[in-house]
Amino acid sequence: MGLCSHMFKILRRGKYFVLLVLLLSVLAWIATFSGETEKAVLVSPATTLTLVKEDSLRDKVNTLTTAPDRLNTPPQKVDCPQESPLLQGAMKLSFESSLKLKDVENDNKGVIEGEYEPSDCAARQSVAILIPHRNRERHLLYLLHHLHPFLQRQQLHYTIYVIQQAGDATFNRAKLLNVGYLEALKDYSWECFIFHDVDLVPENDHNLYICDNQPKHLVVGRNATGYKLRYKGYFGGVTAMTRDQFLQVNGFSNTYWGWGGEDDDLRIRVELQKMKIVRPPADVARYTMVFHKRDSGNEINKDRMRLLGRTPQVWRKDGLNSCSYKTLSVERLPLYVNVTVDIGKPQS
Ligand code: UDH
Numbered sequence: 001m002g003l004c005s006h007m008f009k010i011l012r013r014g015k016y017f018v019l020l021v022l023l024l025s026v027l028a029w030i031a032t033f034s035g036e037t038e039k040a041v042l043v044s045p046a047t048t049l050t051l052v053k054e055d056s057l058r059d060k061v062n063t064l065t066t067a068p069d070r071l072n073t074p075p076q077k078v079d080c081p082q083e084s085p086l087l088q089g090a091m092k093l094s095f096e097s098s099l100k101l102k103d104v105e106n107d108n109k110g111v112i113e114g115e116y117e118p119s120d121c122a123a124r125q126s127v128a129i130l131i132p133h134r135n136r137e138r139h140l141l142y143l144l145h146h147l148h149p150f151l152q153r154q155q156l157h158y159t160i161y162v163i164q165q166a167g168d169a170t171f172n173r174a175k176l177l178n179v180g181y182l183e184a185l186k187d188y189s190w191e192c193f194i195f196h197d198v199d200l201v202p203e204n205d206h207n208l209y210i211c212d213n214q215p216k217h218l219v220v221g222r223n224a225t226g227y228k229l230r231y232k233g234y235f236g237g238v239t240a241m242t243r244d245q246f247l248q249v250n251g252f253s254n255t256y257w258g259w260g261g262e263d264d265d266l267r268i269r270v271e272l273q274k275m276k277i278v279r280p281p282a283d284v285a286r287y288t289m290v291f292h293k294r295d296s297g298n299e300i301n302k303d304r305m306r307l308l309g310r311t312p313q314v315w316r317k318d319g320l321n322s323c324s325y326k327t328l329s330v331e332r333l334p335l336y337v338n339v340t341v342d343i344g345k346p347q348s
């Protein structure tokens, strides 16, 4: 009798145990099944198309290659090394008048719609290169020719954006760069922005196009100025700021029409935020400026000193938050995203 009741108890417990196992299996099955449906939705072509715009090349490739029946998460790439093994150091630059856009496209097959990322490691930063532009096609070609391989040797994930000012009103470099920042962020959540003159070509790939914890000025020297800083506090030509640093200073002022002042204005904004401009060593931060004369439509801005005097009072309301423009087209060309924009004209 004692033995019987003992057996009965074990059987009853066993029943609950079997029930529990069954319940757990059903839950596990549901979890797996819902995961599968989510993946299946991701690879449906229509959804992929809308997602692709927002994502990086890496995400695009992952999404497109995700097999519907795959259970595991995609394999993670290892981080690219702290220092790229592909760097070459100082280079002698040449600007061949026979160079064609097609040549540059053929040399950069890994670039798709201006975007590139290393195939074998995860880039340390995602960087948007913004180039203000009007009527400097030859300079743009030379820059693309040198900059694409340069950035690839640095193992970066990047896209080059060219912001074209439409019409023939006075040029406004700073406003174009604000537009570039706002438009690039519609594509991807870039963590770093490089504001880049079209005619400055970096000579040394140890000059890293990544952002620091302080705003970075990349042009210490250029051929035309004997490779010396133009003046103390100069913050023009090529600069690197994180998304957050640029937002914190409310971007560039929109009010500098014509040549000069807008880069000093940005320096004042940075200083008002108690940020400190950093620069790479002088032997690395060297550029060749493709020779040019002053452009018509970009005459010296005689009002720039007055504008600089009021920056501390107006920076909060003149900048990214007041940048009004009309995007006329966004063309995704093989080597860059071409944003053509109507930024208006100077008031009065
Ligand atoms: N830019 C254009 N188109 C223009 C004007 C300016 O694309 O019509 C852009 C371009 O990216 C350029 C940048 O704005 O690199 C800065 O303009 P800039 O190159 O004219 O400025 P920089 O300080 O030259 O280099 C000043 C005039 C040079 C006079 C030369 C006489 N020695």
Ligand code: MN
Residues within 6 Å of the ligand: 197, 199, 289, 292
């Ligand atoms: Mn120039």
